[in-house]
Amino acid sequence: MFHAFFRSTLPVLPLLLVLSPVNSSSCAMENKTTEIHVKYENILIHDINELVNISAQNRDRCCKNKNDKNIKVFFCNDTQEIESLQSMACNMLRFFHKQRISKAFRWKAAFVSCGTLQVLKCKCEGHRKEKICPHVNVFGKEDTETGEQSRKKCNQEVCELKENISSLRSCWNKFEKIISR
Amino acid sequence: MAALATFLVPVLLLLLCGPDPCPAAAHSQPEVKCVLFNEEYMNCTWGSRETLKANYSLYYWYRNTSNKVECKHYRQDQDIRVGCHFNQNEIIQFQPFHVLLKASMGGSTLEISKRMELQDLVKPDAPVNLTIHNMSNNQLQLTWATTYPKAKCLEHAVKYKSNKDTDWMEISVNGDVFSLPSVDYKKFYTFYVRSKVNKYCGRTQLWSEWSVPVVWGSNSTSKSTVHWFWIHTVLIPIASCVILLVLVILLVRMERVWVILMPRIPNPSKNFDELFITHNGNFQEWAGVPKDVVESFKPNYSENICYVSELPPKDSYDPLWESSNPPPSVMPSASPAPGEHSPYKNSYGRV
Numbered sequence: 001m002f003h004a005f006f007r008s009t010l011p012v013l014p015l016l017l018v019l020s021p022v023n024s025s026s027c028a029m030e031n032k033t034t035e036i037h038v039k040y041e042n043i044l045i046h047d048i049n050e051l052v053n054i055s056a057q058n059r060d061r062c063c064k065n066k067n068d069k070n071i072k073v074f075f076c077n078d079t080q081e082i083e084s085l086q087s088m089a090c091n092m093l094r095f096f097h098k099q100r101i102s103k104a105f106r107w108k109a110a111f112v113s114c115g116t117l118q119v120l121k122c123k124c125e126g127h128r129k130e131k132i133c134p135h136v137n138v139f140g141k142e143d144t145e146t147g148e149q150s151r152k153k154c155n156q157e158v159c160e161l162k163e164n165i166s167s168l169r170s171c172w173n174k175f176e177k178i179i180s181r
Numbered sequence: 182m183a184a185l186a187t188f189l190v191p192v193l194l195l196l197l198c199g200p201d202p203c204p205a206a207a208h209s210q211p212e213v214k215c216v217l218f219n220e221e222y223m224n225c226t227w228g229s230r231e232t233l234k235a236n237y238s239l240y241y242w243y244r245n246t247s248n249k250v251e252c253k254h255y256r257q258d259q260d261i262r263v264g265c266h267f268n269q270n271e272i273i274q275f276q277p278f279h280v281l282l283k284a285s286m287g288g289s290t291l292e293i294s295k296r297m298e299l300q301d302l303v304k305p306d307a308p309v310n311l312t313i314h315n316m317s318n319n320q321l322q323l324t325w326a327t328t329y330p331k332a333k334c335l336e337h338a339v340k341y342k343s344n345k346d347t348d349w350m351e352i353s354v355n356g357d358v359f360s361l362p363s364v365d366y367k368k369f370y371t372f373y374v375r376s377k378v379n380k381y382c383g384r385t386q387l388w389s390e391w392s393v394p395v396v397w398g399s400n401s402t403s404k405s406t407v408h409w410f411w412i413h414t415v416l417i418p419i420a421s422c423v424i425l426l427v428l429v430i431l432l433v434r435m436e437r438v439w440v441i442l443m444p445r446i447p448n449p450s451k452n453f454d455e456l457f458i459t460h461n462g463n464f465q466e467w468a469g470v471p472k473d474v475v476e477s478f479k480p481n482y483s484e485n486i487c488y489v490s491e492l493p494p495k496d497s498y499d500p501l502w503e504s505s506n507p508p509p510s511v512m513p514s515a516s517p518a519p520g521e522h523s524p525y526k527n528s529y530g531r532v
Contacts, residue, residue: 041381076275173300174275177382180333
């Protein structure tokens with residue numbers, strides 16, 4: 001009798017895995033667009049604008065000459081804006097420990113990433129958010145010595161971060177435009 | 182040394198020009214500028230007939246470089262391609278938009294590439310249907326509509342002034358309603374509105390054109406403005422000239438009145454011009470007295486003049502004469518010689 005029970009219930013588990021949505025979002029604010037809108041307009045957009053300004057200060061002439069194929073491009077997919085934002089924010093956290101990027105730049109980038117994930121109530125793979133975001137509470141002092149050195153040099157990581165920031169900002173613009181009715 | 186120079190020159194050129202070949206017209210490389218008009222169509226331009234040295238072809242793609250598409254609707258200026266027109270179905274926002282300009286010139290290929298974010302190049306159409314509503318407490322409310330598909334993504338600017346103001350007032354508005362707290366009913370107001378995509382939906386700096394104006398205020402105010410202009414420029418100068426003329430005329434006429442009030446001393450000399458000029462002072466002749474009457478007044482006899490004088494009394498004068506002797510007689514003296522002094526000389530001088 002027990003054998004019959006297990007034989008009948010065991011296939012259900014794989015079936016559940018197959019039928020479950022492939023792209024199930026780990027964000028808890030999927031349908032709370034109004035709340036997201038308020039937090040974005042009142043808080044997050046100011047930090048994003050500051051980050052964009054810092055990114056513009058970094059030389060991008062060398063980034064234009066770099067091979068674009070080596071830089072990962074994130075797209076803000078239609079009907080998947082929140083997932084796209086989550087993906088971009090989690091990817092930006094990778095740069096938090098990159099020493100070749102000025103400390104002010106990567107700290108601000110991490111601050112915006114954590115803010116995005118907090119507003120959308122999203123998580124990242126490998127608990128990246130839980131490891132980094134608690135440390136990014138206050139905008140720390142910039143390490144001018146290494147920062148100036150990294151700003152002078154043009155490296156692949158700076159170009160990738162700039163691309164990531166541009167994509168994040170555009171995706172937020174797209175999301176705002178969609179939810180504005 | 183020459184070999185070293187020959188080696189260094191291309192290296193320097195390569196460093197300056199980059200991996201792309203240095204175009205012959207490097208001093209005037211065109212730049213692609215795109216504007217997305219109200220999200221309905223887009224125009225990209227890269228120069229004009231005068232500035233372009235070559236006939237460029239434009240290719241564009243969004244995600245994959247392998248999906249390059251050539252422009253389907255070129256804009257031309259005298260057989261030179263100066264721009265490209267994109268229909269709405271060719272436009273995708275919030276994806277990197279890449280363009281590549283290509284031209285062949287002098288055996289070399291010219292290439293110019295650019296990456297853009299089309300949501301940052303949106304220029305909305307001007308607002309329409311501007312309407313003014315009269316509210317309580319002398320308040321005006323201005324409303325308008327927009328043809329932009331996402332009205333909530335717009336911010337607006339209202340420009341207004343009255344007929345008494347010299348400068349325009351420009352106010353930023355987030356919604357689609359503008360309130361003017363207190364207005365003067367004697368003034369005449371003019372309002373304009375324009376729009377721009379706000380910072381939440383994009384990063385464009387392109388404002389729309391100003392809308393068709395809407396006015397508010399009493400028509401008489403505007404008419405009186407026109408009338409006041411005519412009064413200032415025409416009526417007042419003419420009236421001033423007329424008044425000046427009248428004053429001059431009155432001044433002239435006042436002299437005549439003055440003359441009437443204070444008549445001049447008459448001068449009858451003219452009446453006597455004939456007496457003194459024609460008749461040489463002969464009054465009888467001038468008066469017309471007949472000659473026989475004039476002759477009759479002339480005396481026809483001569484009369485001796487009798488001069489009487491009194492002898493001075495003597496010292497032995499005898500007082501007896503009073504009783505017996507008659508008083509001495511008065512002896513007529515001989516007529517004095519002419520020229521002697523006589524009290525009667527002048528009275529009967531003429532004979």
